[in-house]
Amino acid sequence: MNKSIMLASGLTGLLIIWMLSGSNDAPVEEEVSQSSEGEKLMSVVVKSSDAQLVAKKITVQGQVEPNRVLSLKTEVDGKIIALPLALGSRVKKGDVLAKVSLKTRIAQREQAVANVAYQTQELAATKKLFDRKLESGSRLSLQQANLAAAKASLQQIDYDIKNSTISAPFDGVFDRRYVELGDYLDKGQQVVSLVDDLQLKITAMVPQQQVDGLVLGQDVTASLINGEAITGALSFISATADENTRSYRIEVLVDNNDHRRLVGMTASLDIPVKEVEGHLVSASSISLDNQGRLQVKAVNEDNEVVAYPVTIVRTDSDKVWLSGLPAHVSLITLGQDFVIAGQTVQVSQG
Missing domain, CATH: 2.40.420.20 (conserved putative lor/sdh protein from methanococcus maripaludis s2 fold)
Incomplete structure (x- = not known):
């Protein structure tokens, strides 16, 4: 009996809750609608x-190089007898960088001068005899050849004497020395290296998609790894692309009148290509x-x-x-x- 009463009471409670919830359905819809209509714009x-x-710009990475680096080689064989300048010295055009021993070349020159004089006299005498039909034409030709050979020998000795002194062909820095005093050199051996740092060049590779916008002579600004910015003129654009990267080499010339040590630094180049x-x-x-x-x-x-x-x-x-x-x-x-x-x-x- 008690269970029946409890069951009936529970059903009655559920019915009341359902009726109450049903009576609130319409007002909720009305509130939502009003909220939607009143929504504000963002x-x-x-x-x-x-x-x-x-100006549209392209940025490429490059490095600073000297405008010229020249490795000077000996044109005569012999022993190094003088290295008058210290490594790293700043030199002027014509300064002596090294000297090679002349050995017996001075005596050889005196002999060559005398031989030229003798062959000249012999040719003159032979020509007189030939004119008088007392000497053959072949003898005259032989004497002419002897004189030419004597003169060539003298010229070679003079060349050796002149090139026994190695001088700076331009202003620059005595940057490398490959020999020591007393070394014996063969013809063609490296002696010293000279760097022209009065003007520098910044080299970089430009992608093939962007090379058409470049113009020779245009200003290019380079930001160096030390924070310094330098400006120069675009002086070279390669006519052909690199086979591996399909990019084009460019060079930018920059004045370096103060001889700052910038060679070897990395640089970021900003290049305007068009507006x-x-x-x-x-x-x-x-x-x-x-x-x-x-x-x-x-x-x-x-x-x-x-x-x-x-x-x-x-x-x-x-x-x-x-x-x-x-x-x-x-x-x-x-x-x-x-x-x-x-x-x-x-x-x-x-």
Whole structure:
């Protein structure tokens, strides 16, 4: 009996709860509807931007090299008898860098001079006899050949004597020495190395897609690893691409009148290639679309969000120059992450 009473009481309670919940259905729908009708537009802040001409730049890595490095070799054989300058000395054109012993060349020259004189006299005598038909033509030709050989021998000795002294062909730095005093050298052996650091060249490789925009003589700025920035003129563009990298070698000439020690440093070259219309925007305004492309968001005349795909022209400090936007555009600077293309928004000027 008690169980029946308890069961009846439970069913009655459930019925009351169901009736109460049913009576509230209509007011809930009404509240939701009112909430939907009263929804406010998303607010964004925009800033007007007009396109400007901006120089597009490419950046490549390179290194500083001397304009000229010359390895001087001996043109005569002999013993090194003088190395008058210290390694690292700054030299002028014509300064003596090394001397090779003349050995017996002075005596050989005296003999060669005498032989030339003798062969000259012999040729004169033979010619007189030939004119009188007392000597054959072959004898005359032989004497002419003897004189020519004597003169050639003298010229060779004079050449050896002149080149026994190794001099600087240009102003520069005595950078390397490959011999020591007393060494015996064979003809063609390296003696010293001379570096021309009055003018430097910065070399780099430019990708094949970007080489067409380069112009000989244009200014190029290089940022060195020590923080220094130097400017020079583009002096060389290779006519052919590297077989492995498909990139082109370039050279930029830079004056170095102060003889700063920059050779061997790495450099980052900023090379302007052409002018394009662009907008300067904050890097925070750039996002990615569903396909992973760069985009920025703006609003049109109807306050609808428009997403524009863009391309980076160059970067300046914390801002970025972009192409791909209309000449005049209202860019969203605040709230762009919370709106989508086609959405109507409430706009305020920033």
